[in-house]
Amino acid sequence: MYYDSLDAFLKSADTTLKQGPVGMIFVEDDIEVGSTVRHHLDSGFKQLLVLMPEAFDLPEDVVDKVARIDFDIAKGADYVDAVNRIAAAAPGLWMYYCFNAEYLFYPFCETRTVGELLTFHTEERRDAMLCYVIDLYAGDLEVHPNAVSLEDAHLDKSGYYALARNDPDNHNYPKERQLDFFGGLRWRYEEHIPAKRRKIDRIALFKSKPDLILRDDHTFTDEEYNTYACPWHHNLTAAIVSFRTAKALKANPGSTFDIHTFKWHNSTPFEWHSRQLLDLGLMEPGQWF
Structure with missing residues (x-):
């Protein structure tokens, strides 16, 4: 699934964030994005959220397995605030956050x-x-x-x-x-x-x-x-x-x-x-x- 903003994703949180553990990957640059996503998919996260700049591409083999959210730390987006907002939207779930690479x-x-x-x-x-x-x-x-x-x-x-x-x-x-x-x-x-x-x-x-x-x-x-x-x-x-x-x-x-x-x-x-x-x-x- 693709969301053009964190706000857009959170509007559907009642239906999208039902099962954990939930992983959040914050993409800061275009280095090793694919390997990071694949590694955490293989770890068994039930849902994986990839928050990344609109200009970056996700590898085709993972596009349908994650929720992609437009999010650009270089332009001032705050990952701490994002973690808190996502966690608040789904109390009671195990969650995890990291960055690419x-x-x-x-x-x-x-x-x-x-x-x-x-x-x-x-x-x-x-x-x-x-x-x-x-x-x-x-x-x-x-x-x-x-x-x-x-x-x-x-x-x-x-x-x-x-x-x-x-x-x-x-x-x-x-x-x-x-x-x-x-x-x-x-x-x-x-x-x-x-x-x-x-x-x-x-x-x-x-x-x-x-x-x-x-x-x-x-x-x-x-x-x-x-x-x-x-x-x-x-x-x-x-x-x-x-x-x-x-x-x-x-x-x-x-x-x-x-x-x-x-x-x-x-x-x-x-x-x-x-x-x-x-x-x-x-x-x-x-x-x-």
Whole structure:
């Protein structure tokens, strides 16, 4: 289905947003749009919304499988507002959001659907899931100057860390079961990244409910949604492997000439398999086996 605006889509939300999980892909440029859509279709999202500029084309093999919505971030469209409006239109559904050239991985995703993942998570009385955004980058920037290559993708195998998330409304005491996570390109090239954009944690999977608001730092107004685990044991976490930071660093005139390669001694080829991310500690299976 095609909609010429988010408003047009939301007018039909009563009939179009009936079943979850619902995926939202925000397209910022024309890089790897098709592979992003196919990956999330294969993950088992019941409905996939692709919000993209009118000038871009969707591959023919996915056109009839998604809802395409005209939406142009470059012209000022706000993805945070869009997530909140879509979530408000369909309370009680699991939802997910990402950008093009980002790919969701979760434990055992090769054999289990995202619906199965979220069914188990719901049974553990959890309404949101912490995701780590793991930077991908092409190994050879001369061959791939935009830093994107599915065949030559690399990631950092170490260099990730967490800091306490202090609560300014409570004398800056650390928030319970909340941490700020850092690493990857945003850590290695932090001089080119605004401080408020350096975190790699994102509450990308969440259950919509009335009055729930996503904030522009990828957290929600319900503080329990922002926790990495429940009080009694570890919970599942997921990873979003993402070329988004690498693309930005090579597209930005202030950084592109300073970066000749993203590879360093802790780079390793990405195997496009959940086992590698689990082995590196970049997501957590919790009690799910």
